[in-house]
Amino acid sequence: MQCKRFTAEIAFFALFIIMMLIGFNFNTAKCYAYTRNYSASSSETLLDYTAETIKRNFEDVMTEHEIIKIFNKKGVKKYSSLSFPFSSKNQKLKVYFIKIIQPNGNIIHINLNNLKTVTAPFNPEAPIFSNQLLKTIQIPGLSKGSILDYKFRSIVLKPYMKNNFFTEDYFGGLSPLKKSVYKLTIPDGVYYRYAEYGFKEKPEIIKNSKNITLVWSLWNRKKLTPEPMGPGESFIVPHVMVSSVKSWNDVAGWYANLTKDIIKPGKQLKDFIKITASKKTKLAKIKSIYNFVAKKIRYVGYEFGIDGYKPSNVNAIFKNRLGDCKDHATLFASMLNQIGVKAYPVLIPTTEIPNMNPDIPTPFVFDHEITAIKLKSGKFMFADTTSNVTTFGDLPPMDQGRNVLIIVGGKAVIARTPIFPPSKNYISDKEYVSVYTNGSIKVRAAIIYGGAYDMYKRYLYSSISKKNKRNGVLKNIMSIAPNAKLINYSFENGDSMTKPYIERFSFTAKKYAGKNGKKIMIRIPLRTRNELAKITALKKRKYPIKFGYNFSEKTAVNINFPKNYKIMYIPQAVSFKNKVGSFKTAYSIKNGALIFNSIFSVFGYKIKTANYAAAKKLFNYTIKTLSSQVIIFNER
Structure with a gap:
């Protein structure tokens, strides 16, 4: 889970248009061009082919083959470099070939020895340290009318949620598309459910004694053009999501098991809570704790392997004064529980990505964590301490109107965060x-x-x-x-x-x-x-x-x-x-x-x-x- 913070980029995009008139990152193993510019049809995807196989041990093998025709200088610039993301701890990556077919028919084979392994881009506004790496390579020789052809394979060795898989595939990007195929093979007898977004075609289902294969195909799709102040690429590009998780209670139980040994405050934290929450009223105590976590716990994320989902120990967060969104939410909930206020972790997809589909249980759809406080009425109030500029009782715009998973005693509560009225903003x-x-x-x-x-x-x-x-x-x-x-x-x-x-x-x-x-x-x-x-x-x-x-x-x-x-x-x-x-x-x-x-x-x-x-x-x-x-x- 890539934790999100209410940073300058998020705020500026959301507010600048109104006040002064005023990237998208698919969460898959797809390769992407280093430079993206979709203001014109700079290229056309001739083939976007993904074959994914889930094995009996839930190892996930994904092979992708892309063929792209370059139209102009923008296309050349867009594909001047390719990057292949992977995790150094739980993933293997192999690039089979990269070649350029020039307009005169000559073929240039890119030397794969020039692939370089680099760390993912670092954002100082929201520093996240992880084992996410990129294999990058420059693509010389591209010109107007040339064709870029490449193929690679990614293997996820072990699922983060035992005996389960969850995946998604986007059918190309914004560029015109001739043919896109997503082929998913699942062991026979493994439960699954799927949902399509942006298209209605159902998959061809092929069965044999060992496997079930689902094949989605999309042909001759025109260029997709985002509109000003409209939804981003992840919302308008057709995609499919598949999950073997049977219920949201399974997700909640899995997450609760990750956090069961890290949420109890030690003596130092307990003593600090008594001082911080020394206010007279319950509301004043909550606000005091909220302000401490929001202002004093500096945002730093350590997302190595399962730590991308698992928060740090609350005592370590308190001692080091460091943590990402899930650390903030976990510490805040732990401190509130210590003063008798019922508070719970909330997994949430921010407005940068498509909303959670309640019919497809999976932890894959969440990129942020906040906190839910249970009120006397039985309703929940939501708080996001990750944002050190958000006052208690408010929510950053990226958190509003989202379907969320509240984890209450290892059980799932599906809810929706409020959308505040105009008078609030x-x-x-x-x-x-x-x-x-x-x-x-x-x-x-x-x-x-x-x-x-x-x-x-x-x-x-x-x-x-x-x-x-x-x-x-x-x-x-x-x-x-x-x-x-x-x-x-x-x-x-x-x-x-x-x-x-x-x-x-x-x-x-x-x-x-x-x-x-x-x-x-x-x-x-x-x-x-x-x-x-x-x-x-x-x-x-x-x-x-x-x-x-x-x-x-x-x-x-x-x-x-x-x-x-x-x-x-x-x-x-x-x-x-x-x-x-x-x-x-x-x-x-x-x-x-x-x-x-x-x-x-x-x-x-x-x-x-x-x-x-x-x-x-x-x-x-x-x-x-x-x-x-x-x-x-x-x-x-």
Whole structure:
């Protein structure tokens, strides 16, 4: 299980599109090209053939044969290097051949002695140490019109879950596909179940006295094109999953057996729990323990063999102050249980991979672990201490709306994590604006961030330099007025686990408002939302829009006009609502100042294609309304 952490990459992808307008890794033994670029059809897969055999001892032998035609320079770059992943502890890899058939018919045989064994790419944001290795090789001689042909075999020597197998196969990638075959051979008498995703063809089933063979075939599939803000490659490429695990209780029992000897706190940890949980109320005790694990246990993963699934001993995690997602979740649950709070490990697939299918029991589908706390009502509350910027009671967007396996006393409880409402993920923007007779403005603003925005902002606060923080504020105000000059700025609650992140700044901008004789025209609010048009730029969509969370933005602007200027025109207040969300504005006058308020709310976790027209209408309506101007005039 590759533990996931709420890191810059995850947060940035999920939040950047909304705030500033704003790889996929198949979990199989498939070879992949070192460089991926799917913006055009740079290549075509002529043959994608996988033959997998499960033996009686559950050794897993997989042979793959790939034939790919290169169309252009992008294709040459994409396949300029091949990498074959494998585990040094539990897997054997053999590359049979790699050859290039040039357009003139000449064949170049790549010297396999040039294969180099390297460690998997290292991410300093979420350091994971494992026995995952890559055999890599450069592919010289590729050109437009050439064909790349290679074959390799991978053997998994021992299953992590005794007397069981679980596997999956993707039919090619995004490129056009002529023929893809997945052939799975299973010993007769071994239980199995399967599910297809993205296609309806059932397998051809061939039986003999020893084995059952299932054969799936896919022919002449066109190029698959991901859409902006849509699902990734792992969601849209047809694939099949097969498992011999009979029930989720089997998975839960297997995992509980892995952890039974490592979850009891020793004396040092017990003493620390008493001090940390010395608060008066039960909730305060839980929050205190949560904040300790989230802030003080540094994320480092050691995923060697079965340790990819098995957490470390809670006492070692506490002593070393190190651990990955499963270590975080296990330590947190152990500490809570010590103070009488029922807490359990939760295996979860993050939003980067397809959701868990409750009908196909397997530990293969999980890439993360969090914690479930049982409430007095009998319901579960979920917490993810892996994210050191997520306050207790919240969840990173990648954890929301996912089917999960809660392990309660070695038994399985299938549940679904909540999708928080728009009011949970919010930006509250308060602006005080003074307009001058020459059209210049002076602005004082305070922006409060909640939920997903709060996580993202506090991550940036803790990870970027003071200079970059200032540059971020500058970029923000210059998006309002290109000639803006920053006066001052400050940040609040950047290290807090209880209070929302607040950003304050003030600036001036010359000639911001338009002037025509005695009239001054100014757009209120100062920010437009033209970036929304880019999200719904496509005429129609094949896939849903996935912001990954619901969100809202509340704006309040108090604007003071020059002396002797009166309001000539105020845009009409509006209220719009449909299936995707709502937008509402209101204007009022108080002590000579104009007060503008708006609320923009979107159910953006997943906007179905059937609701795309509604999204387009809501976003366009919001853009048009926010482009309206207030007109004032000089009475003298």
